Each structure stands twice: as structure tokens, then as C-alpha cells.
Amino acid sequence: MSEATSEQQAEQRHQIESTISRLFAPEDAGLQGALQAARDAGLPEIQINPIQGKLLQVLATACQARKILEIGSLAGYSGIWLARALPTDGHLITLEINPEHAEVVRASFANAGVGDRTEVRVGAALDLLPTLTTEGPFDLIFIDADKASYPQYLDWAIKLSRAGSIIIADNCVRDGVAFQQTATMDADTIGLVQYNQLTREDPRLTTIVLANDNDYTDGLNIAVVKAH
Ligand SMILES: C[S@@+](CC[C@H](N)C(=O)[O-])C[C@H]1O[C@@H](n2cnc3c(N)ncnc32)[C@H](O)[C@@H]1O
Numbered sequence: 004m005s006e007a008t009s010e011q012q013a014e015q016r017h018q019i020e021s022t023i024s025r026l027f028a029p030e031d032a033g034l035q036g037a038l039q040a041a042r043d044a045g046l047p048e049i050q051i052n053p054i055q056g057k058l059l060q061v062l063a064t065a066c067q068a069r070k071i072l073e074i075g076s077l078a079g080y081s082g083i084w085l086a087r088a089l090p091t092d093g094h095l096i097t098l099e100i101n102p103e104h105a106e107v108v109r110a111s112f113a114n115a116g117v118g119d120r121t122e123v124r125v126g127a128a129l130d131l132l133p134t135l136t137t138e139g140p141f142d143l144i145f146i147d148a149d150k151a152s153y154p155q156y157l158d159w160a161i162k163l164s165r166a167g168s169i170i171i172a173d174n175c176v177r178d179g180v181a182f183q184q185t186a187t188m189d190a191d192t193i194g195l196v197q198y199n200q201l202t203r204e205d206p207r208l209t210t211i212v213l214a215n216d217n218d219y220t221d222g223l224n225i226a227v228v229k230a231h
């Protein structure tokens with residue numbers, strides 16, 4: 004029997020991913036509505052994928068999350084996945100710099116039935132994070148905003164967490180460049196490289212990166228806070 008070509012292997016990986024998505028992470032009307040609202044508002048399609056959304060829910064459930072913090076809301080797609088892992092008295096705060104995005108998020112949260120347990124705060128995350136110290140600790144923190152600030156977001160995430168909290172950051176593979184050190188990197192890539200290094204070396208964290216987006220070329224950095 005002949006070896007599969009690289010195109011056949013890519014197609015097989017794609018089929019497996021679609022099957023996992025369909026079986027374990029189907030999108031209901033609320034999630035599909037958030038994607039449509041984003042398209043209608045002309046927002047970029049840079050949200051996480053359904054498997055990542057379900058993974059966020061699995062992790063939120065694993066740490067019995069009652070308080071979740073998200074940095075970077077876009078249209079509320081990841082926020083809906085996260086909010087649905089909360090108990091009815093749980094709370095998700097999502098930080099978003101763009102007021103137009105925030106309006107779309109609020110409408111999509113309401114449409115998805117999670118308006119009661121979610122709050123969108125508008126502003127630059129680095130300005131808003133210091134105002135959250137009395138509202139934590141957060142059980143899960145999801146970082147998915149401007150990449151250059153990821154190292155500072157990590158500092159804040161640890162400050163706002165407890166032992167057992169889970170800190171997740173998106174786009175921490177980026178075709179592999181997020182693990183490289185070169186002289187010619189832009190500020191976003193430097194932020195990602197530093198984030199991976201900081202989470203790998205920080206003795207307070209246990210960390211792994213999973214390549215689980217865009218045909219394994221991007222993915223999530225997942226860190227558990229062991230102690231402060
Ligand atoms: C990749 S999108 C978030 C995607 C979303 N988490 C999802 O998967 O559905 C990044 C979002 O972060 C917002 N953002 C960028 N810089 C920010 C900052 N400094 N503070 C807060 N939000 C920021 C952008 O406006 C954008 O809506």
C-alpha cells in the first residue's frame with residue numbers, strides 16, 4: 004500500500020478535527036448567533052475555535068470556577084463558552100478596549116442566555132486590571148487581547164488568582180515563532196515569546212502549550228497556579 008501524501012494527511016487531520024468538533028463541541032444558536040453578529044458588525048473572525056471553547060469549559064469545570072476574568076472579548080464567542088461553565092450565581096467579567104465590540108458582546112451574551120452572569124467592562128485592560136483587586140480571586144483567567152502586553156497580563160493574572168486557578172492564553176504557538184528568540188521580532192511576537200518563557204520558568208505555575216488551532220499552527224498556553 005502506498006504512503007499517504009501530505010495532502011491526504013492534512014485532509015485526515017481536518018476530518019478528525021471536524022468530527023471532534025461535531026461530537027464534543029457543537030455550536031448552538033447562541034454561539035452561532037455571536038458569530039453572525041460579529042460578521043454583521045464587520046468584526047474580524049479571530050475568535051477561538053469550538054474545540055478550544057469546549058476546552059475552556061472543561062478547565063473552568065475542573066477548577067470549579069465561580070469567577071472568571073477574560074481579557075479581550077471581541078464578539079463574545081469565547082465568553083459564551085466560559086459563562087456557560089459557571090453556576091447560576093457565577094460571574095464572568097470580560098475586558099474590551101473597543102466600545103463597539105463591547106456592544107456586540109452584550110447583545111450576544113443576552114441572546115445566548117448568559118446576560119445575567121456576565122459583565123463587559125470597556126477600557127484598556129492594563130487600566131482596568133488594577134481596579135479588580137477587590138473582586139477576585141478569579142478561578143480562571145483567559146488572556147486573548149494585544150499580544151505585546153501578555154507578560155504584564157500574566158503578572159496581573161497571578162495577582163488576581165488563587166492556588167488552583169487556571170490561566171489560559173491564546174495564540175501562544177503562532178507558527179512556532181512564539182518559541183523562538185530572534186533579533187527582528189515585532190512587539191506582539193516578543194510578548195508571546197516572553198509569555199511562554201515566563202510561564203515555563205515561574206515556579207508558581209505548572210504549564211503546557213497545546214497546538215489546537217489553525218491546523219496545529221497555533222494554540223493555547225495553559226498554566227495552573229500551584230501557589231503564590
Ligand atoms: C482576539 S480578539 C478576542 C477574541 C475572543 N476572546 C474570542 O475568542 O471570542 C482580541 C480582542 O481584544 C481587544 N483588545 C485589544 N487590545 C486590548 C486592550 N489593550 N485592552 C482590552 N482589550 C483589548 C480587541 O479589541 C479585540 O476585541
Ligand SMILES: [Mg+2]
Nearest residue numbers: 049147173174
Ligand atoms: Mg486569539
